Amino acid sequence: MGGMSTTSMVRNVAVMLALLGAGPLPAALAGDVDMFVARYRTDEVFRFDGRTGERLGVFAALENIATGCVGPDGLLYFIQYGRNSRIWKFDGGEGVLVREALLYATALCLTPDGNLLVCHDSGTIIKLDRNTGRGIDTFEPAPRAIGNLTFGPDGKLYATDPLYDRIFHWDGHTGAFLGEFTRGGGLDAPGTLAFGPDGHLYVASANRVLRYDSLTKQLLGVFIDGRRAGINVGPSIAFGPDANLYVASTPGVWRFNGASGQLIDRFTHLKYPGQILFRPPDGVECDRIKRFRTRCKNGLLTCIIRSDLPEGTRVHVRNNDETSFARVDARGRGKVRFENQTNEPHNVSIPWCRGIACPLLRCEGDKCRD
DSSP states (O other): OOEESOOOOOGGGHHHHTTTTTOOOOSEEOSOOEEEEEETTTTEEEEEETTTOOEEEEEEEOTTEEEEEEOTTSOEEEEEOSTTEEEEEESSSSEEEEEEEETTEEEEEEOTTSOEEEEETTSOEEEEOTTTOOEEEEEOOOSSOOSOEEEOTTSOEEEEETTTTEEEEEOTTTOOEEEEEEEOTTOOSEEEEEEOTTSOEEEEESSEEEEEOTTTOOEEEEEEEHHHHTSOOOSOEEEOTTSOEEEEETTEEEEEOTTTOOEEEEEEEOSSOOOEEEESOSOOOGGGEEEEEEEEETTEEEEEEEEOOOTTOEEEEEETTEEEEEEOOTTSEEEEEEOSOOSSOBOEEOTTSTTOBOOBSOSEEEEEEO
């Protein structure tokens, strides 16, 4: 060990695997949320308030910094790219060396059991002990170098091939290579992969974000078109704790509605943003939400949650394209209100908790209990 001074049976388990490679996505979280953005031009990682977008300073610096992930311990893990690549972990300030002598490591993600998975430019994929850096297991090699890794809600490993416009997948338990998930069909130099609260696969691809059905592999269409949004969609995307999609594009990180794909705002300002990560690690204890009720009358839609979640936990609630949150009290109860609601159907749910939903047909005294 050493220090340095430079630098979604399938979709129902989405909350368990928590989209560990792509970044951010919890619906219920206690305490603060940090957003980290790597800037490769300066070899720095900036920390932001994950709820307000306020810049909180430089969190870490690492020469030749490459991809990273957030561990279950809340630490950030990053590859230092090179012929003898290294993996470092950070909790602010100096890094601690986890593993060295990795030949041109290109991609890193967290495994469902909380360890690390790293890929070399040769296509070799190795599972490492997160604490010691010791090799635990290997996956069948990729046909070529890959650009991004993430585990899906089906327990499979997914990876991009940006040169030949393909996405591969593996059995996440045995490491067996399962071939191509998709190729072509609008896929162009794919960047980051991210699974959404709907269980679908989202891919940054040539100034667009494409959406795929993770079960049928069908392309569901263009979720975000950078030209229409007036931005240049970068290679990094990540779902946030509010279930919205965050996109890196100079001069900042832009926030899009996670259900409709509509631009909300520029969440924060940063030139040349790279990979986006959120902390705490993505995850939500959906089984601790015991009851979910909704009612709507006279334009006011009220959602009530009963749970055994810790006091102060935020539980995000989505009403059609609008998202807000309830803060759980000492009795495990939370309430959120949506005002000025029209007399139309309301699809009310808790993002990331598939099956916890209470739709209403109208706003004329309609009620629902889940």
